[in-house]
Amino acid sequence: MTPTPDLSHLTRHDLEQVYDPAEDTFLLLDALEQEAEALRNERPLICLEVGSGSGCVSAFIGKIFGQSSSLYLCTDINKHATSCTLATGKQNKIPLDPVTCSLARPFLSRLHHAVDVLLFNPPYVPTDTDEASSAQSSAGIAGSWAGGTDGMEVTNRLLQDVECLLSPRGRFYLIALKQNDVPSIRSRMLEDFGLTSQVVIERRAGREFLLIVRFARTTLN
Numbered sequence: 572m573t574p575t576p577d578l579s580h581l582t583r584h585d586l587e588q589v590y591d592p593a594e595d596t597f598l599l600l601d602a603l604e605q606e607a608e609a610l611r612n613e614r615p616l617i618c619l620e621v622g623s624g625s626g627c628v629s630a631f632i633g634k635i636f637g638q639s640s641s642l643y644l645c646t647d648i649n650k651h652a653t654s655c656t657l658a659t660g661k662q663n664k665i666p667l668d669p670v671t672c673s674l675a676r677p678f679l680s681r682l683h684h685a686v687d688v689l690l691f692n693p694p695y696v697p698t699d700t701d702e703a704s705s706a707q708s709s710a711g712i713a714g715s716w717a718g719g720t721d722g723m724e725v726t727n728r729l730l731q732d733v734e735c736l737l738s739p740r741g742r743f744y745l746i747a748l749k750q751n752d753v754p755s756i757r758s759r760m761l762e763d764f765g766l767t768s769q770v771v772i773e774r775r776a777g778r779e780f781l782l783i784v785r786f787a788r789t790t791l792n
Contacts, residue, residue, distance in 0.1 A: 573604055576630035580662045581655060588651040590624040590715035594776035595692055595746050600631050602744060602771040602783040607635045613740055615687030619644045621675050621729060624652050624715060626659030626667055628690055633665030644678070645669040648710040673707070674729050675736060686736040689743040691729055695751055697722040722751050730756070733786065734764035742787050744771070749780040760786055 578592065603610070615636070620629045623645035633643055645656045645667055653669040660667030670677060678686075694706065695718045703719030718725055726745070733743050743766075747753050753770070760766040766786045773782040 573600075573607060573631065573634050575600065576627050576634065576659060576663045576665075578625060578627060578659060578662070580658055581625060585625075585651070585655050588712055589649065589655050590652070590712060592625055592627045594774070594779070595781050596624075596627055598772060598774050598776070598781050599628055599690070599692060599744065599746055599783055602785075603628075603632060603635060605772060606742075606785075610635060610688065610742070613687060613742075614639075615641055617642050617644065617682065617686050617738070618688040618690070619646070619675060619678065619682070619686045619736065620690040621646050622652075622692055622694075622715065623647050623656040623667075623669060624649075624692070626656030626669070628692065629656065629667050630659050630663040630665045632688060632690070633660070633667070634663065643667045646672050646675060646677075648673050648707065648714055649712065650710070652715075674725075675732055679732060679735055682736055684735070684741075685738050687738050687741050689733065689736055689741060691726070691744070692746040693726040693729070694718040695722040695726065695746065695748045697750060700724065718751075722748055723756075726751070726756075730760065733760070734766060737766075737786075737788065739788060742785055745784045745786065747782050747784055749782065753782055753784060757784065 656669040706713035706717035
């Protein structure tokens, strides 16, 4: 069993500015643990986490792969989050490479069809559009949860780029809320980009019902 990354280096000040790992984070860790053997067998070279926050998820995927030549790229609009991600990598001896930017935009040309593992825990809470836009513009902690209409405004922006990023055997793991209309997301990704999908794991967390959806170019077991 893969150990949860050590986050003891994060201070109260850090967690006031960066998303504190919660039920959605740990559900994604459970999904990755469930798929660990299959992921290792693929021998991924490039992993990219969008919205890395504390760096917990990327550090975990690094622990799954152990000693490898994998490149662990991470992005976040929040400068404090990229600092925390870098520190989490050092704390757990995983070479994380964080970049402060919006979604995966700087990598679209350089990583065209090259990302083997793509991870995204988006701001999925439904809010009004102005709140979501303000949260993204301020590049603070609200950007980690304010999702706009149906909680999908930020997610939809990344979904447009997933096919461009994924390698031929790449896997994209997305955290979604039931209110985000997961069946619609899955059918749209299949119809528009030819990406098949599967719900890897789902769980109720308080008032929220969370799902981890995996997308790929081909049907995976």
